[in-house]
Amino acid sequence: xxxxxxxxxxxxxxxxxxxxxxxxxxxxxxxxxxxxxxxxxxxxxxxxxxxxxxxxxxxxxxxxxxxxxxxxxxxxxxxxxxxxxxxxxxxxxxxxxxxxxxxxxxxxxxxxxxxxxxxxxxxxxxxxxxxxxxxxxxxxxxxxxxxxxxxxxxxxxxxxxxxxxxxxxxxxxxxxxxxxxxxxxxxxxxxxxxxxxxxx
Numbered sequence: 001x002x003x004x005x006x007x008x009x010x011x012x013x014x015x016x017x018x019x020x021x022x023x024x025x026x027x028x029x030x031x032x033x034x035x036x037x038x039x040x041x042x043x044x045x046x047x048x049x050x051x052x053x054x055x056x057x058x059x060x061x062x063x064x065x066x067x068x069x070x071x072x073x074x075x076x077x078x079x080x081x082x083x084x085x086x087x088x089x090x091x092x093x094x095x096x097x098x099x100x101x102x103x104x105x106x107x108x109x110x111x112x113x114x115x116x117x118x119x120x121x122x123x124x125x126x127x128x129x130x131x132x133x134x135x136x137x138x139x140x141x142x143x144x145x146x147x148x149x150x151x152x153x154x155x156x157x158x159x160x161x162x163x164x165x166x167x168x169x170x171x172x173x174x175x176x177x178x179x180x181x182x183x184x185x186x187x188x189x190x191x192x193x194x195x196x197x198x199x200x
Contacts, residue, residue, distance in 0.1 A: 009035075061132075063108040063125050065090045073097075073106055080104050084138040086129060086158070088112045088145055096144060104142075107132060112145060112154040121157055129158075133165050140168045147174055 005013070009031060016027035034042055058064070059071035066072070073079065073093075083104030087093050093106050109124040133141060143158055145151035159169055175193030185193070 062106045063110060063128070064093055064106060078103070081136055082139045083142060084132065084136070084140070085142045085144050088151070088154070092144065092146075105136075105138070109154070112150040113157055114150050121161075124154075126158070126161060130162065130165070133162065133167055138167060140170055143169060143171045145171075147172075 004010070012031050012034070013024075013027045016022055016030050017024065022030070034045065037045075057066065059066040059069055059074060061070045061074045064071050064073060080103055083102075084107055085093075085096060085102060085104055086107045086109060087096065088109050088111055090108055093108060096102050096106075107125070107129050109126065109129070111119050111124055113119060113121055113124070141162065143155050145155050155171060162169060173192075173196035175189065175196050
């Protein structure tokens with residue numbers, strides 16, 4: 001039987017358990033770390049959460065997290081408007097940006113289609129993406145989504161939805177990781193590697 005705590009701590013535990021990857025034990029560890037912290041540190045933590053509610057964090061153009069609207073990616077004149085990279089979440093944008101290999105614009109969907117979790121196309125920024133393509137007329141839209149079931153479902157939906165627009169739709173290449181062995185690669189990975197081959 002789980003020990004009971006005062007209501008204030010129970011509320012904190014419930015809130016912590018809503019975070020991804022945080023179960024009962026991790027929530028307890030975080031809660032006790034906060035309880036051990038000096039009161040001014042807890043106040044700073046609470047203030048940071050309160051500020052999140054009061055501040056506009058999302059760029060109205062690309063829907064990335066930003067301190068200003070439009071964000072620095074949308075206002076950077078060094079970035080080309082010829083390509084638009086569509087990602088599911090802000091952290092995907094940051095991962096692509098960290099490579100230094102992409103110098104175009106971005107569009108953040110705000111998730112992927114996940115019917116079991118109640119995430120439908122209308123819950124994402126698909127309408128805004130379609131509007132942007134019509135208005136900004138990029139030459140290429142890169143669908144940079146995870147190669148899992150939800151990412152593939154979203155990619156197929158976007159391909160169908162955007163098919164009538166005069167824009168080239170591409171996806172990230174997939175294939176063998178550096179240092180991987182051919183004999184251990186599955187059929188899908190090998191097939192993608194062959195399809196996405198390039199000049200040697």
